[in-house]
Every structure is written in structure tokens, then in C-alpha cells.
Amino acid sequence: MIEVPPASFRVTAYGEVDAAALEKLRESYDTTQLLQLVERLDACLAEMGGVVALRDELLRLHAMALTVVDGAAPAVPTENACIWAEAESVQLDLETLAAWARVAQVFLTPLVNLVPDHEQ
Template sequence: MHIPPASFRVTPYGEVDAKALDSLRQDYETSQLLSVVDRLDACLAEIGGIGSIRDNFLRLHAMALTVMEGSPLTVAASDVDSIWEEAMALQEDISALCSCLQGGSKHVDPLAALAPDYQD
């Protein structure tokens, strides 16, 4: 009776696909993940951090409430640009963050591909 080798390997962090692991061991550089962290830090610093994006969303929400629903002013008009300029600035920050995260995703994808396929 021939028993084929297991299609997975047991690691300290769970079972992984054996072929995918062998392939990754040959050409995957774990230091890529540290580079992603560095790029993410730089991107967040450039846009003022996650807290800044959060605050910008809240400010834009308050402005939209005033413009769209006639709610009382909660953001001083003298402290901000027009609502559309605030929205465009937020879009730029979101795009920069998305671009950074999408770039990082390509380095995470190979590790996600380690999911075992128990049907082999």
C-alpha cells in the first residue's frame, strides 16, 4: 500500500501547505515585511497618522451635517477650507494610505497562500 506524503506540514503556527512552504523558503524574504512597516510608518507620518484621518472624517461629517441638514455649526468656518476642499484633502490621504497598504498586501499574499489544502 502506497501512502502519499502529507500535503501539509505542522509548524508552531499551525499547519501549512507543504509545496507552498517549500516554494516560499526558496525565494521569500521575510525582511520585506519590515520594509512594509517602514513604508507604512512613513505614509502615516506624511498624512498625520490614523488619528488625523479619523479626526478629518469627523470634521467632514460635522460640516456635512451643517451643509446637508442645516445642523448648527460645530466646526468654525474660519478654521477650515470649503467642504469640498476638506473632502478632496481627505480623499488624497485615503488614497495614499490605500496605496501603501496595497503595496504591503503583495508581501502578505504569499504567506496567506500557505493555507493547507487537505483535499490533496
Template sequence: MTDTSNTISTAYGLVDSAALDELQASFDTSMLLRIVDEIDAAASAARGENSLREMVLRLHAMSHTVINGAGMSVGTDAETLPELADTIVDDLRETATRMRTWIAKLEPLLKLEPRH
């Protein structure tokens, strides 16, 4: 059961009053809009020519040929299979780091959950 003496009713539900006071003094809500811009940029980078999506599809085609003996479906004039895998892993690590940063910026909002 929620202790209502420590909560405030808002248009978006009950929140912990102490956490709300803290966030009102320290949380920059415009940072959420910057995250939206970063998400848009990441989504754009993940699609299109030479995007992460296209690189993974090319890696699949190369792997399918080398590992499964399938016919070639992409050219051999670009990077090697290990080089492409390395590029993709680096890109995914950068994406994961960016996502961890977003999570850290959003986590203070979890303090608004009323204590039970």
C-alpha cells in the first residue's frame, strides 16, 4: 500500500513528493529533447547506404558464402569479412554506450515512483 502522505497526485499519477522536490530543483527536462534528437540521428545512421543495417546485411551475405558455402551475392572488392565484422562491432559498442548514457539521464525520473 502506498503511503499517501509522501505522495503528490499529478496529472500523470502519484509521485513521491521528496523526489519531485529534488527533481524540480535539479532535473533539466530539455535534456529529454536532446535525447530525442540523438535518437533521430542514430535512427538515420542505422538506415540508408552504408548504414549499420546495410553492413549487417553485407556481413550476412559474406558469412553465408564463407561458412555455409552459399553462392556469392556481394562483391569482393571491399573490406574483408573480419574487417567488416570489426567495424560493425565497433559501431554497436558505440551505440550501446550512447544508450547507456540515455538510460543514466532518464534514471532520476524513476525516483518519482511512490514508496510502498
């Protein structure tokens, strides 16, 4: 008689997953962490004024850099404007967003690790 080893994957409603990784995940993974990621992202984006505001800040900084670096005529108001302060503000917003992304990667990695051996 030939013994067939148990399948190393499990079929779920959302595709095949590594059976051992799924069992480990079921013992320790808190799915509410994903909702908390959404809440943290919302808070992060709200703090910086949203994605559109960040985009606008980058465009404003680009216009300022064109003037300072390339000698172009000023395209944004110059009164009370300081290129390094604008850059620092954008950098802080990006650092906040990057910190959120690092936390998100930690929470997503266990789900990525569900890939079955035959898909790798």
C-alpha cells in the first residue's frame, strides 16, 4: 500500500494556502490588526491633509526648486516662503507615511507567507 502524505496546502475560498502556515496563523494572527492599519492610515493621511495635499506640497516644492536651483522665474508666491522649511515639512510627512508602511508590512507578512510551496 502506498502512503500518500497529507497535502501541504489547503484550498480556501480565496485560493490555495500553505496548510502549516495557515494553522500557525490561526493560532496567533489577530485579523483586527488589518482594521487598525486602515485607521492608522486614515489618521496619518488626515494629519498631512490627505494624499492630494501631499501631492500639492511636492508640486509646490518642485516649483520652488525650479526657481532656486534652475533659475526659473518664481511660479509660487515668495512671501514668507522658505524652500528648506517646505522640504522639511514634506520630508516629515513622508517619514510618517513610511513608518506606517513599515508597520503595515509587518502585519501583512504572515498573510504573504500563506503562499503554498507549489506557487513559489
